[in-house]
Amino acid sequence: MQRRLTLLFVILVLGVVCLLPLAAMLGQSIFVDGRLTLTVYERLFADPRPYWTPIGHSLTLALVTAAGVTLVGVPLGVLLGKTDLPLRRALAVLLAIPLLLPPYISAVCWFDLLASGGLLARVIPAGAMESLSGCLFGLPGCLWVLIGAFMPVGMILTLVHLRAVNPRLEEAARLFARWPAVLRHVTLPLILPGILFGTILVFLLAMGEVGVPMYFRYPVFPVETLTQFSAFYDFGAASAAASPLLAITLLVLILERRCLRDKTYRLQPTTPPRKLLLIPLGRWRTPALLGVALFATATVVLPLVALAVSSVSPCAYGEAWSRAAASLGRSLVLAAAGATLLTVIGFFCGYLIHHRALRVWGAVDTLTLLLFTLPGAVIGVGLIALWNRPSTAFLYTSAAMVILAYVAQYTALTSRITVATLANIPRSFEEAAQVTGAPWLARVRDVVVPAALPGLVGAWLIGFLFCLRDLGASMLVYPAGQDTLPVRIFTLMANGAPSLVSALCVILVAATLISLAILGSLFRVTAARR
């Protein structure tokens, strides 16, 4: 009963925060002048031929980006989380930095580096520079930037899920096989839900990406929604224009459920996890370190150097601080609050989905993923339609709207990380506690949460990073005079001095790293006391 009531309450919260704004927006696409009609869809898709090319481009971009991120992020996660590679913590932090910056800013950094008058022009011959900057426009540039920007998603999720693997299974396998075989047949299958989720996540993120493809002149389908908003101010058509993206998300979900997810349940561990087993690299330590360092230099350090060089000016940091210190403070507080709320709601949703505790588990999973796919502007307008009323003005005109926007857009992240984490916790844990007569909430508090803690910390971290960089939905609902740092960076990008914008980006990266370092220390101290 306790379990049912709690989960129903969470579903109610999700319904209010997530489903109603979505319904408000979809309602505008099917109700015209108070009548139920599909004219908006008919008008938009009467001649579907012009859409095939951009949809094809979006699919290509999303598929190759997702594949690239998985192929690069998973081995990196294994190297940094499962081996005795030197400097692995520092490298993990360095390689996670691209996630802090909106991909559009990365695109601008790369253009600054590779343009004919760019930074690299001083060290690379003109002919080679011309080829490089030529490659930047079109699909190759989009892929380079997006794989670099989303690679940390694959890497962090792999790191998080590796920590949840029961080492006893690996120890048993080690009796019969060498590490490569153990990784292939035990470790990686155990973290397959996490890897798969990372791939899907990146696929959806790349599908919805507009800024980078527009910058590199690669026509993609989500521009259609942007056009309906910015050229026609037609909310119904903008929502309708997002429907192909929603259909693709549904297709991905069906494929995932049918083909892959059930396979992972066969490998559930049955004993409690202990200390993480590390793979000794032996004579491969130095080459592996060099390889990772080279990769980090090419994908992370170079654009960061471009940012840092561009920010060097006598007063850029002073001006950046005076203009954006308040926005930075708000961003950190709101992202922390958003991540905490996302982790709590995501945990219960993940529990519901993993245990299929109520019949609506599939609907909850689908709803959160659909919202993740929707353009932020669509969610933002939905939230306005729902909450901007005299009776709820106290909420609408407050910073709580930004947090509601985070929850609406990003619950899929934390709920799916929870699902993958719970898949590695033996059901017998909770069953044993149940036998002792412990009520459900006590079982969750004393058994499930402690066992899932590494995954929940990872969920909080991912939620924090996504909230911190959010622009789409928060842009439309932040209270007047209370913007967040990404919003401020983007508003200043229009004709602002490049040194100022670069300094703001450097401040955003530095502040995030310092906050995470403080939180990491607190967590380690708490864990050591336990």
Added chain:
Amino acid sequence: MTRRAAALVALVVIGIAGAVAWTALGPSEKVVVVYVSEDEVFSEPILEDFERERGIRVKAVYDTEETKSAGVTNRLIAERRSPQADVYWANEPIRAEVLRQKGVSAPYRSPSAEGIADQFRDPQGNWTGFSARARMLIVAKGAAGNPTSIQAYTEPRFQGKAVIADPRFGTTTAHIAALFTVWGDERGKAFLSAMRRNDVHVASSNGESADQVAAGAFQFALVDSDDVSSRQKQGRPVEGIYPDQGEQDVGCFIVPNAVLLVKDGPHPEPGKKLIDYLLSVQTEKKLAYSDAAQIPLHPGVDTPPAVRRLETLKVMHVDYATVAAKMEGIQPLLKDWVGH
């Protein structure tokens, strides 16, 4: 640990409640809420001056290039049943006109608007223009054979050497629509076709076009005057050319800012004071001398040497309401043009 987690959650809930209470119950007197499409880097100093000089706190929402500067317009439309803004400062009159058509604006004839030509005002007083940008050609400084007309986009000598911002968005759409209203549809379509044949490249924004010319990737681009002046302030080797100034030419397309009072906004009186301030000669002079380098619409306002006075320019004469209507009409054409 779980207690700590519960305490953390409680802290977050209390924090959110505090933020809600602080925002909702904070002082509401002497406040004006303004939504701004003009670039923050230019508009924020003006709003800060207003705060300081008039003692009225300004709460602003700015727009971003990410939303093609249409974010706050959409927000105003979405909020129209329960408006939260008092004033909208648009960076071009087309958005203001769209908002008038959607019933978001209220008529207000500011005494500060005295002297601004009728061409730059809504006849019913729903919006008023001030400090204008000009649509200019940005070119490499001192280069020989630079273009002097937007017709250069169709000249064979510039084949593959010109770039233009995506015409589906922003002031580029307005400029193309204005050409259609002046030339007629047939000539407008022919111009677009000739541009396509001449291999004109498309950038995502005016700013990006300007950067690409400054980086030497293209010979010229059609951008806003503030894009030129900001690149010049950054020390980039570029200059701006006011196009089509010949006797038979169509003239330079002028894009004034526009300000409107939001219908049923929460603070109408401070809102009117802000509108009076924005439309004043003093604000126009500040915007002319700022990096925005905008052209004052009041006659006789002092300007720096780099900013031409309106009376010295050959201006393209258009009706902005007609241009707004035309913009919607040519969207399928522009979409097709970009698609090819």
